[in-house]
Amino acid sequence: xxxxxxxxxxxxxxxxxxxxxxxxxxxxxxxxxxxxxxxxxxxxxxxxxxxxxxxxxxxxxxxxxxxxxxxxxxxxxxxxxxxxxxxxxxxxxxxxxxxxxxxxxxxxxxxxxxxxxxxxxxxxxxxxxxxxxxxxxxxxxxxxxxxxxxxxxxxxxxxxxxxxxxxxxxxxxxxxxxxxxx
Numbered sequence: 529x530x531x532x533x534x535x536x537x538x539x540x541x542x543x544x545x546x547x548x549x550x551x552x553x554x555x556x557x558x559x560x561x562x563x564x565x566x567x568x569x570x571x572x573x574x575x576x577x578x579x580x581x582x583x584x585x586x587x588x589x590x591x592x593x594x595x596x597x598x599x600x601x602x603x604x605x606x607x608x609x610x611x612x613x614x615x616x617x618x619x620x621x622x623x624x625x626x627x628x629x630x631x632x633x634x635x636x637x638x639x640x641x642x643x644x645x646x647x648x649x650x651x652x653x654x655x656x657x658x659x660x661x662x663x664x665x666x667x668x669x670x671x672x673x674x675x676x677x678x679x680x681x682x683x684x685x686x687x688x689x690x691x692x693x694x695x696x697x698x699x700x701x702x703x704x705x706x707x708x709x710x
Contacts, residue, residue, distance in 0.1 A: 570662035
């Protein structure tokens with residue numbers, strides 16, 4: 529609550545209140561943003577667990593592009609659509625996930641297409657419910673429970689997209705997608 533201080537009325541009470549409100553909003557956005565990222569990575573963890581166990585994230589998402597090479601990546605296969613009708617979400621967070629930050633980060637990639645995709649389909653409420661099932665360590669049963677908590681079309685799309693990148697696990701990923709197709 530008291531993250532800013534004032535001395536001799538500098539900044540003013542009004543300026544302090546404005547600064548505190550901006551900080552509160554930043555923390556709110558950061559919290560939702562991190563939950564979206566955690567859910568997306570947990571879905572990948574679930575797919576990894578059900579297809580052979582732990583693996584580098586690049587196996588499922590593709591390598592980060594460099595100035596010398598570009599390899600297939602998850603965003604090549606998952607269209608970043610606007611939020612689904614009736615889905616309640618924070619557009620600031622969605623745009624941040626979809627478009628990325630204005631500046632470069634030392635600790636994170638610019639945008640998060642998989643997290644944006646899930647958030648657009650699920651919104652705040654369903655995302656938070658599914659996140660309760662994102663556990664570590666994750667057993668195959670835990671993985672299935674998590675995948676069951678997200679929209680089936682998302683499981684299908686993500687599993688089939690990962691199958692195009694993760695060729696060594698493509699058959700198992702396609703089998704997972706087939707289970708969720710209806």
